[in-house]
Amino acid sequence: MKPVHYYRCLRGIVWREGLRFVNQRGRFIAALVRPLVWLVIFAAGFRFVLGVSIIPPYQTYIPYEEYIAPGLIGMIQLFQAMQSTLSMVWDREMGSMRTLLVSPLPRWFLLVSKMVATVAVAVLQSYVFLGIAWFWGIQPPPIGYLTVLPALILSGMMLSALGLFISSAIRQLENFAGVMNFVIFPMFFASSALYPLWTVREANEKLYYVCMVNPFTHAVELVRFALYEQFNGEACAVVAAALVVFMALAILGYDPGRGLIVRRGGGPE
Amino acid sequence: MAANASDLQASPLVVAGLSHSFGRRQALRDVSFELHRGDRAMLLGLNGAGKTTLFSLITRLYNHRGGSIRIFGWEIRQKPSEALSRLGVVFQLPTLDPDLSVAQNLFYHAALHGLPRREAAARIGREIERVGLSDRMHEKARTLSGGQRRRVEIARALIHQPKMLLLDEPTVGLDIASRQFLLDHVRMLCREEGLAALWATHLIDEVDPAARVIVLHHGRILAEGPVPEVIRGANATSIREAFDKLTGERGE
Numbered sequence: 001m002k003p004v005h006y007y008r009c010l011r012g013i014v015w016r017e018g019l020r021f022v023n024q025r026g027r028f029i030a031a032l033v034r035p036l037v038w039l040v041i042f043a044a045g046f047r048f049v050l051g052v053s054i055i056p057p058y059q060t061y062i063p064y065e066e067y068i069a070p071g072l073i074g075m076i077q078l079f080q081a082m083q084s085t086l087s088m089v090w091d092r093e094m095g096s097m098r099t100l101l102v103s104p105l106p107r108w109f110l111l112v113s114k115m116v117a118t119v120a121v122a123v124l125q126s127y128v129f130l131g132i133a134w135f136w137g138i139q140p141p142p143i144g145y146l147t148v149l150p151a152l153i154l155s156g157m158m159l160s161a162l163g164l165f166i167s168s169a170i171r172q173l174e175n176f177a178g179v180m181n182f183v184i185f186p187m188f189f190a191s192s193a194l195y196p197l198w199t200v201r202e203a204n205e206k207l208y209y210v211c212m213v214n215p216f217t218h219a220v221e222l223v224r225f226a227l228y229e230q231f232n233g234e235a236c237a238v239v240a241a242a243l244v245v246f247m248a249l250a251i252l253g254y255d256p257g258r259g260l261i262v263r264r265g266g267g268p269e
Numbered sequence: 270m271a272a273n274a275s276d277l278q279a280s281p282l283v284v285a286g287l288s289h290s291f292g293r294r295q296a297l298r299d300v301s302f303e304l305h306r307g308d309r310a311m312l313l314g315l316n317g318a319g320k321t322t323l324f325s326l327i328t329r330l331y332n333h334r335g336g337s338i339r340i341f342g343w344e345i346r347q348k349p350s351e352a353l354s355r356l357g358v359v360f361q362l363p364t365l366d367p368d369l370s371v372a373q374n375l376f377y378h379a380a381l382h383g384l385p386r387r388e389a390a391a392r393i394g395r396e397i398e399r400v401g402l403s404d405r406m407h408e409k410a411r412t413l414s415g416g417q418r419r420r421v422e423i424a425r426a427l428i429h430q431p432k433m434l435l436l437d438e439p440t441v442g443l444d445i446a447s448r449q450f451l452l453d454h455v456r457m458l459c460r461e462e463g464l465a466a467l468w469a470t471h472l473i474d475e476v477d478p479a480a481r482v483i484v485l486h487h488g489r490i491l492a493e494g495p496v497p498e499v500i501r502g503a504n505a506t507s508i509r510e511a512f513d514k515l516t517g518e519r520g521e
Contacts, residue, residue: 008386015376016377096366098364101328101329102328104351256332
């Protein structure tokens with residue numbers, strides 16, 4: 001296998017992910033509407049409940065909508081990551097994972113390609129959301145739209161690596177509701193996506209520490225700072241470390257010699 | 270993949286001394302057989318005989334522990350890329366993406382094998398025509414019947430021009446006409462193009478006298494060879510009787 005084979009394979013996997021996203025109309029519309037519902041309805045309702053003081057990276061008092069916008073980008077990425085990687089688990093009925101794994105290219109490369117594909121779709125969604133949010137008054141500095149890109153890529157890779165690892169570790173998920181309950185909701189709510197962590201700390205010290213070890217918090221903060229042209233070194237380090245750990249676990253999980261897939265066996269005969 | 274010297278000399282598939290277990294459950298015990306060019310072998314066994322485990326090992330979903338599997342001389346554990354690039358697979362469960370068109374499904378597969386788009390287009394056109402579905406190329410896989418989806422999956426398995434084809438119970442849930450089409454198509458591929466095929470089934474009437482048969486029972490091979498020989502060897506008059514005798518003898 002030469003580099004050109006790798007390139008064609010990666011391109012094919014990304015292309016398919018894009019097609020799937022667009023072709024599953026329900027999923028497409030839901031993915032676009034979901035963050036907007038939060039922005040337009042939830043944020044409006046909580047606007048006067050939660051006072052947001054001046055915290056970095058903001059330099060002035062900001063409306064609540066503006067505070068949760070990066071959190072909603074995080075939500076877009078989280079949903080996209082879980083949907084595309086964990087669908088491989090219930091797609092085992094459809095065998096999409098089997099089709100992927102008989103490719104002659106190395107397995108780690110197939111998994112990384114799957115992550116890249118997931119992130120590509122998530123990044124597009126994030127920009128569409130940012131575009132619509134601009135009309136809703138969420139107007140970060142123009143350069144912020146550029147500086148946020150690496151943050152979106154890094155946090156997206158981390159979340160899809162997590163999704164891949166979970167997909168290798170769990171036997172089966174009945175449906176997406178299980179993922180919502182046990183992965184998406186806990187990660188989303190125990191984070192800085194909807195409320196600054198100092199408010200969490202005042203309310204409940206323990207919950208604060210849960211939020212602090214939640215990599216999703218750091219993904220959101222990385223995106224938040226990057227959107228305002230600032231670099232959050234701590235968040236970046238945590239997200240990068242989490243990416244390395246989750247990716248190693250995912251590659252190990254799918255390893256034909258040692259992985260969890262071995263113990264699980266070939267499914268029912 | 271370009272054929273090299275080893276592809277012309279080596280057997281399409283050599284399984285030697287293969288054993289595998291999940292925890293305490295021994296799924297395969299000392300399984301050995303060999304397929305030559307143009308061989309069509311029916312892997313006959315009841316549910317739970319170990320067919321799916323054998324296929325998972327040959328496709329390297331996970332590694333075998335004991336014994337070896339060689340595809341055109343390439344050991345699947347040591348040279349997975351060389352081995353897998355020479356293997357076409359039709360899985361037991363449907364594996365087409367229902368939200369993509371037939372063409373999109375096939376191009377995806379071609380990409381997974383690193384084929385350039387133009388070459389892929391030519392091969393896809395040829396394979397899909399051979400299974401008589403050229404006019405459905407741009408419809409979503411969802412709109413196809415079960416039999417048509419299987420035909421697309423066979424076409425897909427051949428896009429990268431493998432000379433060894435694995436089919437894991439490909440006719441489950443199909444009507445008689447679709448089943449016959451698949452049997453005839455694979456027979457033609459073996460006879461006219463020299464493909465070797467390993468076709469797993471629990472349906473005894475899919476085994477015809479011109480094929481080889483491998484009888485797998487509780488993870489062991491009980492008999493293997495051309496159908497008439499296996500029947501003779503079991504002192505039976507039909508493959509069904511031979512199968513009953515072979516598997517019954519052991520009181521299992």
